[in-house]
Amino acid sequence: MKRFSHLLFIFLIIACSKDEDSEEIILSSENKITSFQLMLNGVLENGDINDSDKSIIFNTAGANLNSLIPEVEFSKSATIKPDINSPQNFSNDISYTVYAENGETNIYRIIVNNRELSTENKILSFQLKLGEELTEGVIDESSKIISFNSGEYDISNISPEIEISERATISPNPGIEQNFNNIVDYQVTSESGVMSTYSVIANKPVIEDVQGLGGFSKFYVGATVYVYGKYINPEIEGSEIYLSDGVNTYPVEAKEIYSSFYENINYTSFNFQIPWNLPYNTNYQFIYKNDKGTFISESQLDIMMENAPKFTSSNQNQYSYLDVIEITGENLYPQIAIPSNGNIFLITEYYYDIRVNDEKTLLELTLDYYNLFPRYYGQGVQTKAITLFGPNSRVGESFELEFY
Known part of the structure; x- marks a missing residue:
């Protein structure tokens, strides 16, 4: 009986051992990348993992991708190649293969879209609310100056859009209120770090026209030049006006200044006499200077000293129809200009009885043209600025005579 029990026990042990040997070991099939990070421009960025097409995408700009070690998390019990501790050049697509414990694989493609940093650093629009209206600033990209006209509105504490x-x-923040009675600078910095500075000038002076009588642009010394523009009032404290040849400057004195507002813009006109000692040059420019900068005329003045016509005297102070003007002086030429009723009459020997002696010291003109006289238009005695000319319609000195 004991022998039988002993044999039964041995049989049960052997049977149990066979059952344990027959159990199958199941290996994991997990082979996913669950996190993939790269240090881009000093920031640890997460890639966008798409398990459907097995792509991991980064979008960045201006990053150095030549030698980066990623930080990767993947399925437990899986392995990955290439070695995630080895630096890679992510300028090109890199593939990582994840091997599951059971040998199945997933290949992930790492794509880094690395665009160039933008170099754009412009102010595209500048607006200010003046009263109930939105005023658009004028942006001069070449000079980096933004100008606007404020009229008589208070601009001492406003913020632009x-x-x-x-x-x-941009700096300073546009939301910060500024005193635009002074020049205000804004710095715009591109994504790549390139900065440009824009200066905002309220009521920027603009020289619109600099010309002689009748629009002529060639002058002798002593001639009168007429200036028109916006915000160029020479009576404002600190203002200066002068001529420049690019090296030297020659101050001039404004006369007959007229200034007025129209549609919130200050328009100014005046004239000045060219100094008698100005050396000959064909490219003088008129300059207006104030606390907002130096403003230069686009047009150039051709000014000559040699043989400049000069007035000395006249035979009468007041003239009527059919009188004869006798002008004495130097370098006189048979051409003068006489204003009348809003027009300029250019008197030449081709159409009028005007003559000059051989010495060019006496000019005579028979006043046989009704339109030159105020009484023809029902007006009283008027003082007129008579302008001398030289050859090629070069404008000379002006002087005053009375016409009736």
Whole structure:
């Protein structure tokens, strides 16, 4: 009986051992990348993992991708190649293969879209609310000056609305109120770090025209020049006006200044006499200077000293129809200009009885043209500025005579 029990026990042990040997070991099939990070421009960025097409995408700009070690998390019990501790050049697509414990694989493609940093650093629009209206600033990209006309509105404490280039930044913050009675500078910095500075000038002086009588642009010394523009009033404290040849400057004195507002813009006109000692040059420019800067005329003045016509005297102070003007002086030429009723009459020997002696010291003109006289228009005695000319319609000195 004991022998039988012993044999039964041995049989049960052997049977149990066979059952345990027959159990199958199941290996994991997990082979996913669950996190993939790269240090881009000093920031640890997470890639966008798409398990459907097995792509991991980064979008960045201006990053150095030549030698980066990623930080990767993947399925437990899986392995990955290449070695995630080895640096890679992510300028090109890199593939990582994840091996599950059971040998199944997933291949992930790492794509880094690394665009160039933007160099755009412009102010695209500049607006200010003046009263109930939104005023648009004029942006001169070449000079980096933004100008606007404020009229008589208070601009000492207002904030603008500014649009700048995409991805750029601006300082100071446009939301900060500024005193635009002074020049205000804004710095716009591109994404790549390139900065440009814009100066905002309220009521920027603009020289619109500089010319002689009748629009002529060639002058002798002593001639009168007429200036027109916006915000160029020479009577404002600190203002200066002068001529420049690019090296030297010659102050001039404004006369007959007229200034007025129209549609919130200050318009100014005046004239000045060219100094008698000015040396000959064909490219003089008129300059207006105030606390907002130096403003230069676009047009150039051709000014000559040699043989400049000069007035000395006249035979009468007042003239009527059919009188004869006798003008004495130097370098006189048979051409003068006489204003009348809003027009300028250019008197030449081709159409009028005007003559000059051989010495060019006496000019005579028979006044046989009714339109030159105020009484023809029902008006009284008027003082007229008579302008001398030289050859090629070069404008000379002006002087005053009375016409009736």
